[in-house]
Amino acid sequence: RPSTGAPATTTIIITMGRRKRKPGKIKNDVLSVLKILFDVGSSLKKGKEQRMSERSEKRLAERGRGPFLFRRLGINYWTYLWAAFLLVLSTMFEGITMALLMPLIKYFTTGDKTVVWGSPLLKNLKESMPTAGIGSRPLIALLVVLLGAILFKNYFSYQGITLASHQAREVANRLRQTIFGYFLTRGKAFFDRHGQGFLQQVLIGFTQDIAKAAVDFSRATQAFFTLLVYIVIMITVSPPLAAICVLIFPPMYFASSSILKKIRVMGREYTKAHMTLGHKISNALNGILLVKAYSNEESEKKWFAFASDRLEIVENNMADKRSVIAPLNEVFSSLAIIALLGGITLFLSRGDPGKISGYLVFFLMLRRSVTQFNAIRETGADFSRVRGHIQKIEELFEDRFEDRIQSGEKEFEKIAESIRFENLSFSYEGREEALKDIHFEVKKGEKIALVGATGTGKTTLVNLLMRFYETKRGMIKIDGIDIQDFSLQSLHSKMAIVSQDPFILDASFRVNLIYGLSRKVSDDEIIAVLKNAELHTLVEILGLDFEIGERGVKLSGGEKQRLSIARAILKNAEILILDEATSALDSETEKMVQEALARILRDKTVIAIAHRFSTIKDVDKVVVLDGGKIVEQGTLDELLKLQGKFHRFWTGQQFF
DSSP, X not given: OOOTTOOOOXXXXXXXXXXXXXXXXXXXXXXXXXHHHHOTTOTHHHHHXXXXXXXXXXXXXXXXXXXXXXXXXXXXXXXXXXXXXXHHHHHHHHHHHHHHHHHHHHHHHHOOTHHHHTSHHHHHHHHTSOTTTGGGOXXXXXXXXXXXXXXXXXXXXXXXHHHHHHXXXXXXXXXXXXXXXXXXXXXXXXXXXXXXXXXXXXXXXXXXXXXXXXXXXXXXXXXXXXXXXXXXXXXXXXXXXXXXXXXXXXXHHHHXXXXXXXXXXHHHXXXXXXXXXXXXXXXXXXXXXXXXXXXXXXXXXXXXXHHHHXXXXXXXXXXXXXXXXXXXXXXXXXXXXXXXXXXHHHHHHHSOGGGHHHHHHHHHHHHHHHHHHHHHHHHHHHHHHTHHHHHHHHHHHHOXXXXXXXXXXXXXXXXXSEEEEEEEEEEXXXXXXXXXXXXXXXXXXXXXXXXXXXXXXXXXXXXXXXXXXXXXXXXXXXXXXXXXXXXXXXXXXXXXXXXXXXXXXXXXXXXXXXXXXXXXXXXXXXXXXXXXXXXXXXXXXXXXXXXXXXXXXXXXXXXXXXXXXXXXXXXXXXEEEEESTTTTSXXXXXXXXXXXXXXXXXXXXXXXXXXXXXXXXXXXXXXXEETTEEEEEEOHHHHHHHTSHHHHHHHTOOOO
């Protein structure tokens, strides 16, 4: 919550907040990685600069680049430099190989041994060798050096590309972990806005595509250095011919650039198609019972086929455009070769035919230069393809909706007096206020029941207490301290929640029970808790290590709810939130569980959301909500005597 008069600025670095807090480091790291690897020369930077404040730009420049970034991500900065150095060595030996081909060809065409030793490399080699040895055999010396250059070139190429590829995959891995960590820092509003299918697609699909582009980048780096070496050698052999050949690269560049722009535009469609497909998969699989209950399998197949076909069309269009790059460059290179042959013919008619070896090598390097140029531009096409992925990730990290739940600095230890809700109001994005000026107090050890029709803000109230959402107006205080001042970890360690739709991990009973606990828990303690939750009989049959399936699919609704109750009891939290905690239990089991809870929760502070009034007989106070406002509050007897809203709810149910 920004203080009065303070601008709520949401940029690459979060600077909003009532208190001075450290800006989100995770976000800076991911954006910087994306920029360093994929955003060189991109026009996206212009739009981003318009959204940044000068302060944020300065921080990004100071913290987001260079060795500092690599240290922050745990990546060895020097490994990249070493990989680049190995690739440069590889291209140097490639140049040596090309240079040695000229005396070799000239030796075969003229039979003159002096041309071998005329090469600067072999001349120095001859002077260092004994006359009777290999120095008297120029062809063998030339072949040995040539073979050595080829071996060294490929060795350094393998080492450089392998090292760079490993580092690229490591960056993708760290990026994936950082994105996941970023997700965990978001509030529930973030997950309300972004579907599960989309977030999974970002975390797995998008990062895999980016990793592939990053791996290709290492090969493009080698191609770039090799192209430079070829151009230098061609200039050395014949500057006029080199000038003719170099002229083909600008039209090749501009022609391929127009194609890359089209691929970049289609990259956004590619990302949308991926998102749509992920959404369809998530809806169908998460709602498989609904699909089967309505016999909607055929419709789901058609919808999925439509989304999958759309992705195929976009992929084919991008692949078609990418495939045009090489043939288009081939056309330009063929024109250059024709011009080159004409120039060679002209020079040979005026000069020494012995220079034909240099021209043949020149011809070979031109062909290979085009290949290297194609590799560079095709890598650019791969980057353009994932541009939409990068934009989506950047949008997530811009945090325009201020979804981050900031952790305070104080440690919450226990309640000494009370929990107070003071003038609390809250609204979900694009909707009317769910809570309006809520004000009440829960004293230490009290049991409070929240009562009201569906949609009156009961669950919203406890979500704000758990800090799943940030309060916009008003505040919640514990012992006079705003809960935003407490660290999230210390606050949540003293709270436990049991919802009417409990989430069960795809794991064993044991893992589900001890989830999130930092202390060691003995089997005896677990069994005691299971008995209180009336679940021990089932666990004795199946065993604590029995795998209960995704979302507890092997358990009944009541068994899942009792498991959630047992987990909350085992946490031994000081504040317990019960959101229709026994709604899935039969009357007899509910009565036994309620009796056990009454014993265990005797000294706890409890906030219970209730629709079934059989669960609130023993509460200390009832708070009645209607339309997001508190309309009544008091003891059970006081509200019944009042004969107001609660009395009408009460008379509609007959439990005792």
